[in-house]
Amino acid sequence: MKFYLFKYLIIFNFGLYIGFADIKRGQEVYNQICFNCHGPKLDGGIGPSLVDSYWKNGDSYDAVYRSIAKGVTGTEMIAYELVYPEKDLHALTEFIIDKQEGNRQTQRSTYARDYFVGKRLHPDLFDSIESTSQTRLPENFYYVGRMFDGVLRGQSKLFIKTPGKYRFNVNGKGRTSIWVNGKEVHYSNDKKNRDTYFTNEFELSAGIQDLEILHEEPTSHSMRFGVRLQKLNGKHWMLTGKSLEGSVPKVVRSGEKAKVIRKWIDGLPPRTLLLLLPNRVLLAYDSASGKIIKGWESAFINQTPSLDSRSQKKSEVKGIELTGIAKTVLEGDRFNLLHYETSGDSVIIATLVDGQQKEFSISPDGKNSYKLSF
Amino acid sequence: MNILSALLLLFSFSILSAQIPDGYKIQSISLPRGSVSVLGLCHKPDGTLAICTWEGEVWERKGDVWTKFAENLMEPNGIYFDEKEDAYYVGQKPELTRLIDLDKDGDCDRYECITDAFGISGEYHEYHFGPVVDSLGRKYASLNLAARGEFTVPDGKPFGKGGGNMSYNAPWRGWVYRSDRKGHFHPLASGFRSPCGIGMSPEDELFITDNQGDWVADCALYHVREGNFYGHPASLPARPDFTKEKVLSMNAEDFEKIRTSPAVWLVREEIANSPGSPIWDTTNGKFGPFKGQMFIGDQRQSNYFRSGVEKINGEYQGWCIDFLRGLESGPVKMSFDSQGRLWSAQVGRGWFSKGGKRTAIQYVEWDKKTTPFAIHSASLTKTGFSVRFTERIGKKMTPKVSSWGYHYYSTYGSPPVDQQELKVSNYQLSKDRKTVTFDVPLSKKKIYAITFTEQRNTEAEMLDFDTIYYTLNQTRPVREPRPGRNVGWSLAGSSWNRNDKNRPLPPVVAPLSADKCAIPAPKEATQLDSTQWTNPNWLLDKNGVMPRGKGNNSTVKAYGDARIHLEFRFDQSDNPDWKGQLYGNSGIFLMSGYEMQVVNSFQNPTFADGTCGSIYGQHPPRVNSSRKPGEWQSYDILMKAPVFSEKGNVDQPLRVTAFHNGILIHNDTWVYGEVGGPYKKHGKRSLMIQDHKGTGVSFRNLWIIEDFPYDLNLPAFRNTFPRSSASSI
Known part of the structure; x- marks a missing residue:
C-alpha cells in the first residue's frame, strides 16, 4: 500500500x-x-x-x-x-x-467583511468567528454568487499523484492568501491592477494535501479572482471557475430511436450532424463534405453544461473511437443539406450533391457498426 | 458603516428596486425542467407559447403544461411559428431551420435546413439571431462577428488599447440576411457587430439593435435598408466591391463616408447595455396608451424601454425612454399574446443581468384602465422639440436639455463628446396640457437628453422616468413633403422607394471573359430567329443582329417557366445629353410584364433599381458586371412563372435567377409584381423586348427553352458559370 x-x-x-x-x-x-x-x-x-x-x-x-x-x-x-x-x-x-487527481472535497465558507478590515488574512482569524455560509462545492472549484460582498475561505484537498515542484498562478484584484499543509505559500494585496502572480515554488509529495485559500476583493457582478495550480513542466488545474448553479450537465445518450444532435465538439466542423444510433454508435457526418469523418462506440455526448459562460465551452463526445470508420457517403463537390429526420432506429438525411437531390439512411449494425442504404 | 459600504448598499438597493408604471404588473412563469436558459419565444395563434433554449430544446406550453417539441439543436437564438406552414423556424447557430411535425403527434419529425449559406468558423461569438418575418412570409436573421480571429479592423490602434477586436472569420458575418424560401439566401445589409436584436415593423421595415463595442460608440437601433453599411468595417470583405486588403487600407474617415448612423442611440446605462429585439405595440390599446411604439428589452438592465421614429429628409430618427425596471433576468426576445400581454424570454447567462436570475419567462400586463403618468413621445420641430405626455401636466416645469455626440472609431465604445447644457426658450404648453414645445439650439449628429425633473401631473404624481433621449441625425427641412407622402416605403422589406435616388448602387465587379460566357444553345432550345417575332420594325440582319426597332417586339409564342439566353450591345455614344436612362435603354419583359432592365451601366450611373440587370423598379442586380458599350454582353435567365389562385391571388410569385456576363445578379429573386403595377392573373404570355427612348441597342443569339421546370433546374443553373468571388452566395 x-x-x-x-x-x-x-x-x-x-x-x-x-x-x-x-x-x-x-x-x-x-x-x-x-x-x-x-x-x-x-x-x-x-x-x-x-x-x-x-x-x-x-x-x-x-x-x-x-x-x-x-x-x-x-x-x-x-x-x-x-x-x-x-x-x-x-x-x-x-x-x-x-x-x-487535483482539487477535491471543496468547502467554501463566506464571512462578513467587517472583522477583516485592517487585518492580514490568516486562517486563525477565520477560525475565531462564525461564517455566514458554508457549502460543499460539487464542481470542485471556487466561485461566489453575483455581487458577492464578503470574504471567501476555501478549504479543500489536493490529490497529488506526481511529486515535485509546484506553484500557483494567481490573478485578480484584492487580497489573497494561500496555504498548503499549514504553510502560507502566497500572499498578495493588489489594490489597482489585476496582475498575474506566480507564487514561489514549493515541493509537494504524492498524496493528499491540505489547501486553504483566503480571498477578498471589491464587489463586482462576478468575482475577478482566479487561481491555478501548476506542476512545473507538467499539468495544471484551475481551482476557480463558474458555477453550475444547481443544474447538472446534460448528457445525451442513445435511446430506442436514433437521434441527430447538433453540438459544438472540439475538432469537428460546426456543421457536423452527430448521429447517435440505438447501438450506441455515434457518427460524425459533415454535411458540408458528404463524409462520415469520425465514429465512436459506447458513445454519448456531454453537452456544455449550463455554466455561467458565454458558450465558449464546447460539448464533448464520450466513447471509444472507432478506427477505419471514415467514409465518403456520396461523391461530389458541393453539398447542401436539405433535411434530416429519424425513423425508428435510423436517420434519414437528404442533401443536394452538385444540384441533385440525394437521400440516404444510416442504421445500426451489430454492436459497433452501422449500415448505409440509399 | 464606512462610505464605501454605504455606497455599496445604495447600489445593491438600486439594482433590486423595481420601477413599474401605474396600471402594469409583472408575472413570472414556471419553466420546464432542463430549460436552464431561455433565448426565444413566440405565440401560436391558438395561444400556445413556444420557447427555445440555449440547451437546444423547443418547448410548447398549453395552459400550464409544458411538452418538449424538439431537442438537440445548437443554441437556437429565436423562434417563429409559421401559421401557413404549421411549422416553427429557429435560428440555430449553424443554420436557419424549419421544424416540422409530420405526423402531428406534438413531436418534431423533420429538421429542414432553410439556409446555411453563411459562414461559421467555430468561434463562440458567431451567434445567429432570428428569424423575424415580413408580410410576404420572408424570414430575416442576423449574424454576429466573432470575438476573436484573424481579420480585425484596428485602424492603427494596438489591440487592447483601442484597437477593434471583433473579427470576420467567415462569409457574411456582421450582416443581416433574408431567406425567401428553402435554399434561398439574400444578404441584405452589412456593418453589424453583435446584432442581437431584430424586429419587423407592421409596415415591413426591418430594425436591428446592436451592442456597443469596437466601431460601435453606444448601443444602437438601426433601421435596415437593403445595401446599406451600418458601421462595423470587419463585415465589409463580404461585399463584392471590397477585399480585406482594401478594408485595411481605409480608416475611420473613409468608413464614415459610407456608413449609415443609427436611427436611435440607446444611451448606455440609462437605457441599455445589451438591447434585445424590438417589438411593436399592435395590441390596439390593450397594452396601454403607447399604441404603435417600439418596446425593447435590455439584457443587462433587466428593463423594457420604449422607442419611436419619425421620417426626416427620407430617413428615420427618433427617441427612446425607459418604461419599466425590475425584471427577473435579462430580456432578449418578446412577444405579445392575443390578450395584449407582453411576454419576454430572459437570460442572465454569459453576460451579467441586473435582474440576477439565470433565466426567466415573464409577462407584463396592463389593467386596461389606469393611465400611467409618463412621457409619451418626442418629436423634432424646426427650432426645438415637442414632447407629449400621457396625462395633463400640473405646474409647468421647463425641461433641462443637454446634448452630446460620439466618436466613430475602432475603440470599444465612445465617451460623450462635446457635452453641453443647452438654453431652453419659448416654452409652450398645449391647450390640453399634454404637449410641451420649446426651442433649443439644434445641431446634427447629436443626442439630446430632455429631462423634466419634478414634473408632476394634475394629481401631483411624479414621472417614473423623467428623461427622453432624442437622436438628431438631420434637422427638419424648410419644405417638407405633404402629409401622407412621408410614411412607409414602396418597396417593403428593403425600405426603399421605387427608383429611389439615395439607394446604394450595386457594387461594380469585373464580368467573366467573353469566351467563358459563351455557352452553346442546348438541343431543346428554340432559336428566336426572325420567324419568332411579331414586330416587323425589328429586323434581323444577315449576321443575326437585331437592332431595337420602333414599338415593343413580342414573340409569336407564349411562354411560362423558361430558360432564356440573349446577347445585347449598346452603341457607343459621346453625346453628354444621352446619359443615365437614355444611354441605350431597352428591357426584357418576362411574360410581357416583368422587366429585366437593359441599359448601359458601364460608368453611367443611374438609380439602383434601374441599373442594367435590375428587375426594374424593384430589385437592383446584386452586382454591376457591365461591359463597355460596343461590346457584346449576355443575360442567362432562369424564370418561374407566377402561380395564381382561382380568385386571382398570387400563390407563388414570379422568380428569377440570372447571370449578367456570367456573374450572378439575381439569386432566386422574388418579383413583387409587373413593372407597371401589381400582379394580375394571367397564363403564359409572350416574351417581349422593349422599345425605349435612348441611344441604340442591338440583340443577337436569343434562345429559349420553354416549360423548363424552375425548381428542378435551379441548383444546376446556379452552377452554369465558373464561380468568381462576386458570384458566391
Whole structure:
C-alpha cells in the first residue's frame, strides 16, 4: 500500500474503518461490474465519470462509500451493499479515491467583511468567528454568487499523484492568501491592477494535501479572482471557475430511436450532424463534405453544461473511437443539406450533391457498426 | 458603516428596486425542467407559447403544461411559428431551420435546413439571431462577428488599447440576411457587430439593435435598408466591391463616408447595455396608451424601454425612454399574446443581468384602465422639440436639455463628446396640457437628453422616468413633403422607394471573359430567329443582329417557366445629353410584364433599381458586371412563372435567377409584381423586348427553352458559370 493512502485512512477514516483494504481487490470489483456504466477508464458511460472534478453526491471517502453501498436514488446505481461484502466496498472506494487527481472535497465558507478590515488574512482569524455560509462545492472549484460582498475561505484537498515542484498562478484584484499543509505559500494585496502572480515554488509529495485559500476583493457582478495550480513542466488545474448553479450537465445518450444532435465538439466542423444510433454508435457526418469523418462506440455526448459562460465551452463526445470508420457517403463537390429526420432506429438525411437531390439512411449494425442504404 | 459600504448598499438597493408604471404588473412563469436558459419565444395563434433554449430544446406550453417539441439543436437564438406552414423556424447557430411535425403527434419529425449559406468558423461569438418575418412570409436573421480571429479592423490602434477586436472569420458575418424560401439566401445589409436584436415593423421595415463595442460608440437601433453599411468595417470583405486588403487600407474617415448612423442611440446605462429585439405595440390599446411604439428589452438592465421614429429628409430618427425596471433576468426576445400581454424570454447567462436570475419567462400586463403618468413621445420641430405626455401636466416645469455626440472609431465604445447644457426658450404648453414645445439650439449628429425633473401631473404624481433621449441625425427641412407622402416605403422589406435616388448602387465587379460566357444553345432550345417575332420594325440582319426597332417586339409564342439566353450591345455614344436612362435603354419583359432592365451601366450611373440587370423598379442586380458599350454582353435567365389562385391571388410569385456576363445578379429573386403595377392573373404570355427612348441597342443569339421546370433546374443553373468571388452566395 502506498503511504499516502495509509495517511488518508488514518486521518480521515480512523473512526470508521481501520485496516488496510486492497486497491487491487477494488480494481477487481470495479472490472466485474462498475465499468459497465462508468467506463473502463472510469471516465463515464451510462453513469457519470469518476475521474472528473464534478462530484454530485460528494467526493469524500465517506460520501463515495455511501454512494456505492446505498446506491443513488433516481438513477441506475443500486445499493451494492446487497451485492458485495463490506470489505469489498471499502476496497472499491479506495480504488476510486486512488484514481483522483487535483482539487477535491471543496468547502467554501463566506464571512462578513467587517472583522477583516485592517487585518492580514490568516486562517486563525477565520477560525475565531462564525461564517455566514458554508457549502460543499460539487464542481470542485471556487466561485461566489453575483455581487458577492464578503470574504471567501476555501478549504479543500489536493490529490497529488506526481511529486515535485509546484506553484500557483494567481490573478485578480484584492487580497489573497494561500496555504498548503499549514504553510502560507502566497500572499498578495493588489489594490489597482489585476496582475498575474506566480507564487514561489514549493515541493509537494504524492498524496493528499491540505489547501486553504483566503480571498477578498471589491464587489463586482462576478468575482475577478482566479487561481491555478501548476506542476512545473507538467499539468495544471484551475481551482476557480463558474458555477453550475444547481443544474447538472446534460448528457445525451442513445435511446430506442436514433437521434441527430447538433453540438459544438472540439475538432469537428460546426456543421457536423452527430448521429447517435440505438447501438450506441455515434457518427460524425459533415454535411458540408458528404463524409462520415469520425465514429465512436459506447458513445454519448456531454453537452456544455449550463455554466455561467458565454458558450465558449464546447460539448464533448464520450466513447471509444472507432478506427477505419471514415467514409465518403456520396461523391461530389458541393453539398447542401436539405433535411434530416429519424425513423425508428435510423436517420434519414437528404442533401443536394452538385444540384441533385440525394437521400440516404444510416442504421445500426451489430454492436459497433452501422449500415448505409440509399 | 464606512462610505464605501454605504455606497455599496445604495447600489445593491438600486439594482433590486423595481420601477413599474401605474396600471402594469409583472408575472413570472414556471419553466420546464432542463430549460436552464431561455433565448426565444413566440405565440401560436391558438395561444400556445413556444420557447427555445440555449440547451437546444423547443418547448410548447398549453395552459400550464409544458411538452418538449424538439431537442438537440445548437443554441437556437429565436423562434417563429409559421401559421401557413404549421411549422416553427429557429435560428440555430449553424443554420436557419424549419421544424416540422409530420405526423402531428406534438413531436418534431423533420429538421429542414432553410439556409446555411453563411459562414461559421467555430468561434463562440458567431451567434445567429432570428428569424423575424415580413408580410410576404420572408424570414430575416442576423449574424454576429466573432470575438476573436484573424481579420480585425484596428485602424492603427494596438489591440487592447483601442484597437477593434471583433473579427470576420467567415462569409457574411456582421450582416443581416433574408431567406425567401428553402435554399434561398439574400444578404441584405452589412456593418453589424453583435446584432442581437431584430424586429419587423407592421409596415415591413426591418430594425436591428446592436451592442456597443469596437466601431460601435453606444448601443444602437438601426433601421435596415437593403445595401446599406451600418458601421462595423470587419463585415465589409463580404461585399463584392471590397477585399480585406482594401478594408485595411481605409480608416475611420473613409468608413464614415459610407456608413449609415443609427436611427436611435440607446444611451448606455440609462437605457441599455445589451438591447434585445424590438417589438411593436399592435395590441390596439390593450397594452396601454403607447399604441404603435417600439418596446425593447435590455439584457443587462433587466428593463423594457420604449422607442419611436419619425421620417426626416427620407430617413428615420427618433427617441427612446425607459418604461419599466425590475425584471427577473435579462430580456432578449418578446412577444405579445392575443390578450395584449407582453411576454419576454430572459437570460442572465454569459453576460451579467441586473435582474440576477439565470433565466426567466415573464409577462407584463396592463389593467386596461389606469393611465400611467409618463412621457409619451418626442418629436423634432424646426427650432426645438415637442414632447407629449400621457396625462395633463400640473405646474409647468421647463425641461433641462443637454446634448452630446460620439466618436466613430475602432475603440470599444465612445465617451460623450462635446457635452453641453443647452438654453431652453419659448416654452409652450398645449391647450390640453399634454404637449410641451420649446426651442433649443439644434445641431446634427447629436443626442439630446430632455429631462423634466419634478414634473408632476394634475394629481401631483411624479414621472417614473423623467428623461427622453432624442437622436438628431438631420434637422427638419424648410419644405417638407405633404402629409401622407412621408410614411412607409414602396418597396417593403428593403425600405426603399421605387427608383429611389439615395439607394446604394450595386457594387461594380469585373464580368467573366467573353469566351467563358459563351455557352452553346442546348438541343431543346428554340432559336428566336426572325420567324419568332411579331414586330416587323425589328429586323434581323444577315449576321443575326437585331437592332431595337420602333414599338415593343413580342414573340409569336407564349411562354411560362423558361430558360432564356440573349446577347445585347449598346452603341457607343459621346453625346453628354444621352446619359443615365437614355444611354441605350431597352428591357426584357418576362411574360410581357416583368422587366429585366437593359441599359448601359458601364460608368453611367443611374438609380439602383434601374441599373442594367435590375428587375426594374424593384430589385437592383446584386452586382454591376457591365461591359463597355460596343461590346457584346449576355443575360442567362432562369424564370418561374407566377402561380395564381382561382380568385386571382398570387400563390407563388414570379422568380428569377440570372447571370449578367456570367456573374450572378439575381439569386432566386422574388418579383413583387409587373413593372407597371401589381400582379394580375394571367397564363403564359409572350416574351417581349422593349422599345425605349435612348441611344441604340442591338440583340443577337436569343434562345429559349420553354416549360423548363424552375425548381428542378435551379441548383444546376446556379452552377452554369465558373464561380468568381462576386458570384458566391
